[in-house]
Amino acid sequence: xxxxxxxxxxxxxxxxxxxxxxxxSGALLFIxxxxxxxxxxxxxxxxCVLCHDAMQPEYVTWKVSSHSNIRCVDCHMEPGVVNILxxxxxxxxxxINYAITKEYKEEKPLxxxxxxxxxxCEKCHNVKNRNFTLSGDxxxxxxxxxxxxxxxxxxxxxxxxxxIYKRGVSVGDIGAWTLEDGKKNMxxxxxxxxxxxxxxxxxxxxxxxxxxxxxVTFRCEACHKSIFTPENHKDKGWTSQGLHGVSAExxxxxxxxxxxxxxxxxxxxxxATGNKVKDFAWGNQFCSSCHAKxxxxxxxxxxxxxxxxxxxxxKGMKNCEACHSLKAPEGKVSAPAxxxxxxxxxxx
Numbered sequence: 313x314x315x316x317x318x319x320x321x322x323x324x325x326x327x328x329x330x331x332x333x334x335x336x337s338g339a340l341l342f343i344x345x346x347x348x349x350x351x352x353x354x355x356x357x358x359x360c361v362l363c364h365d366a367m368q369p370e371y372v373t374w375k376v377s378s379h380s381n382i383r384c385v386d387c388h389m390e391p392g393v394v395n396i397l398x399x400x401x402x403x404x405x406x407x408i409n410y411a412i413t414k415e416y417k418e419e420k421p422l423x424x425x426x427x428x429x430x431x432x433c434e435k436c437h438n439v440k441n442r443n444f445t446l447s448g449d450x451x452x453x454x455x456x457x458x459x460x461x462x463x464x465x466x467x468x469x470x471x472x473x474x475x476i477y478k479r480g481v482s483v484g485d486i487g488a489w490t491l492e493d494g495k496k497n498m499x500x501x502x503x504x505x506x507x508x509x510x511x512x513x514x515x516x517x518x519x520x521x522x523x524x525x526x527x528v529t530f531r532c533e534a535c536h537k538s539i540f541t542p543e544n545h546k547d548k549g550w551t552s553q554g555l556h557g558v559s560a561e562x563x564x565x566x567x568x569x570x571x572x573x574x575x576x577x578x579x580x581x582x583x584a585t586g587n588k589v590k591d592f593a594w595g596n597q598f599c600s601s602c603h604a605k606x607x608x609x610x611x612x613x614x615x616x617x618x619x620x621x622x623x624x625x626x627k628g629m630k631n632c633e634a635c636h637s638l639k640a641p642e643g644k645v646s647a648p649a650x651x652x653x654x655x656x657x658x659x660x
Contacts, residue, residue: 354400354407355385366422369482372494373473377503387432387472421482433464447504449537461521462513467505474502508579510535515601530598532573542569551602557634560589567592574598583645585637593634594647603635603648 322328361371374380379387389399439454446452457467469475474497476482481497513520514528532539549555559566567589574596583595593599609623610616624632637647638659653659 354403355383355396357384360384366486368489369476369486369493369497370422370473372489372491373476373498374494376491376494376498377472377474379472382436386435387428390432391435421477421486423477427463427465430458430464433468437464449539451535451537460517460525461523463521466513466520467509470503474498511598512579515597554631554634557589557593557631560593561630581644585645590633594645600648 323332357371357374360367374384385396385399389395439458442454444452444454458464469478476497479497479502513522514530517525517528532541544550544555544559547555556570560570561567571592575592579597580592581595583591585591585594593603632653633647635647635649637645637652638657639654640652641647
């Protein structure tokens with residue numbers, strides 16, 4: 313009896329029906345087990361880095377991170393069997409290309425096309441009942457941020473890979489990255505939330521996905537337990553009447569106080585006008601964001617323009633120079649307000 317004869321079944325016989333059922337079931341079971349084993353293998357971080365060196369920087373930074381016990385797919389793949397199958401089909405082209413060409417053809421260095429949605433983080437981190445261990449005196453209402461649409465990675469983008477793509481360090485011979493390189497790039501300053509992000513979001517919430525909110529409070533005590541607003545800042549004219557500028561100009565001690573608080577968490581450009589207070593106010597995002605706005609006294613142009621010379625004669629030009637430059641902008645020297653004095657005048 314040949315092999316072909318062994319696989320001939322007479323379906324009129326119960327015995328042959330049973331044999332066929334066992335054979336088909338066994339084959340399907342084998343395929344299922346092989347598929348599950350294959351998928352499980354491809355879902356491991358070690359598999360990703362074995363296939364192509366393009367992932368090496370991401371692998372070594374993850375390896376030394378606080379998330380080293382969490383698989384890549386737990387953060388980078390939507391949960392559910394259907395999503396897993398879809399991802400595997402899409403990823404198979406990378407595997408086929410690499411098997412044929414031995415080269416990873418996708419854009420390098422690797423980076424996320426879209427931000428990770430917060431619900432993937434919240435599989436492990438429940439913002440509603442978690443006891444957050446914030447450093448220092450910080451107050452961060454995580455649940456409120458989430459309700460307003462601020463995603464987790466807006467603040468915590470460096471937690472797994474130290475923002476290596478954003479910092480432009482995952483270039484060159486990326487396949488040569490070692491665990492030591494991973495440790496260097498996962499230092500505290502690369503993984504923890506940056507106050508620059510806090511301030512930028514408070515100044516421009518829409519940029520961070522917050523809808524219907526134009527700005528957020530800048531009160532120190534809103535975010536810090538042990539920092540309180542100085543008494544002179546509580547004066548009604550501190551902002552509206554320019555008393556903060558008078559204080560800054562009054563001496564080095566007072567100006568150092570401005571720098572101590574208002575240069576933290578803001579982007580500052582180097583501007584050289586010869587006046588350190590003006591340079592700070594023009595180049596500091598915190599100051600210039602207000603100085604670029606039209607004050608109430610300027611609102612009625614037909615009234616303000618004829619009368620502004622009287623204000624200058626009474627108070628001098630220092631008030632003007634807080635927002636305006638005398639001459640047209642040159643290089644990085646640019647006042648917060650676009651209109652400069654020599655647009656109409658002829659100051660030297």
